[in-house]
Amino acid sequence: MKGLSEVIVEDLTKKFGSNTVLDHVNLKISAKEYFVLLGPSGSGKTTLLRLIAGLEEITSGAIYIGGRKVNGMSPKERNVAMVFQNYALYPHMNVFDNIALPLRVRGKSKDATARKVNEVAETLHIRGLLEKKPKQISGGEQQRVALARALVRDPTVFLLDEPLSNLDAKLRVEARAFLKKLQKEVGITTIFVTHDQAEATTMATRIAVLNRGSIAQVDDPYTLYSRPNDVFTAGFVGSPGMNLVRGVARRSGEEWEFHNDDFDLKLGKAAFDGEKGVTLGVRPEQLTVAKGGSGLAGSVSNVELLGSVSYVTVNVGKTPFTVQLTGRPELEIGDRAMVGLRPESVLFFDESSGERIGAQGT
């Protein structure tokens, strides 16, 4: 059934020799969802995609596509489509033949093949390229041909392995919007692998963050950004990343107090009793910086102007805080400055487990 296939990954483990690449991964991807697997290189995200595609063998666990257990099935039987990072077009065939091949091997008639290829080429605006060989067209065009080849046969799931990373920056932003629109139009369950958190948050309905073979968090982009479950996700999602400061939190009366070698902070209502090693996390846009007023005193160590926003890094003792400002900052490197911090915008992560304190409750 076109596009209506949900993908379920159940207790999936993949080992290459003694090296565990994926460790008991569970995922449920709904039909028509635009799902992103996000993680740094080596996190196992591409391996997970290749396991879903059927290009690698499962060590243990199960994968279901459209309710069908697909363990041991070939990619053809799974009827998945995949776009590779380097597009992997067939260099000896012209664009038409590249797109037509999946139909031809399925024994479609010549007329039906030509009709379908032209239809897909129309959708992707590559009608004019059909006679050309892959090396005669640009990277962006090659990418569209790879998409066309994947979409031409109504696959159950659409798998994309970093398809934008070989495009230049401007083209990448265009392709991002195009892919999102395309996925809405064709309505196929899509799994997209990327290491680029901006790519992930702009396109995904939901994101799974992978860290060293395990799922760190699965959520919609906003929740992932505002309520990361652990230190890894907090640091990985968002650019620049969340300010993370190690220290000790302890209760004093009804209030929390955070303290490290560089500063002490009084924070709102206490969430636990006693004393605990924690990592304090706060997003750059939730901090303020000014030459005077109250806050943590420090000195400006870096100023980055990005046009509409700018980032100012202030060192409070040895602890750097990156602060996001709108417009042009009135600070220069070396200036004394005060970093303002609202207690309710601060997250705490347990130092030993890395998990967010209060993650279960809030």
Place this chain on the structure above:
Amino acid sequence: MKKPSALATAVFVLLVLVCLFYLFPLYWTLITSFKFNDQIFTYPPVFFPSGIDFANFFQSSSVAHATSQTAIGSIPWMVDSTVVAITATLVSTFLIAAPAAYSLVRFLKNVWLGRLILFMTMIPEVVFMVPFFTLDAQLNLLNSWWGLALVYLSLTAPFATWLMMGFFNDVPKTVEEAAEIDGLSPYQIFYRISLRLVTPGLVAAVLLSFIFCWNELLYALILTYSPFPTGSETVPLFITSFLITDKSFAWGGLAAAGIFIMLPTIVMGIFAQKYLARGLTLGAVKG
């Protein structure tokens, strides 16, 4: 125009000298074949003959020829050579080397098997003389095209396999994976994708195998030569007919026959250029 550097000039001169060194025998054979027989052994040697004589190619016009053979006489022998060389080449490259190389590279992934195959090509072919003779004799294939072709293909297949392994190794893995995703069976991936991408390698293997079969003398002599025509002697054996005594050759006819025999391989080489030079996998995978 930019003036070429001293190094570039030196390299150019060196290349010209190397070319002269390699091309001179070809030129010498060519002019010898066209020389009147009394010009062949002159001192000082004649580098630029004054006239052209086709006698060595077509008809003995001069009594100085001690043999009745001319180059045109090689044609029936070339037919034999063509059948043997093409059969051996097609079987050894398309039916044996290409599938074997692909399986070794993609499925066995054992470097030692590849090396073992390369070592096999290093064994002097003369070592197999007695076994091959016995084999052909037992199979009743002595003095036949197929007996010779069988031996030739077993001699060229290991080299062709080793050569093609290198080319299959360079086929991007993701292109094959894309084909797998597109629904091609392993055999279809081999035949419709990978084999097409190693065209330069296949052409090189075909060419080298053909040249080997075309020029091979030892086994042709052992397996097909007899005092009476067997109808399966290849052209290198024809060359031996220019041997007048055990010390002298009919040089003019020999040179003419040499030119004749060279032609098919030279023509093949020229046509193959296009495929050999083209890096077909270029542009397959970006990045």
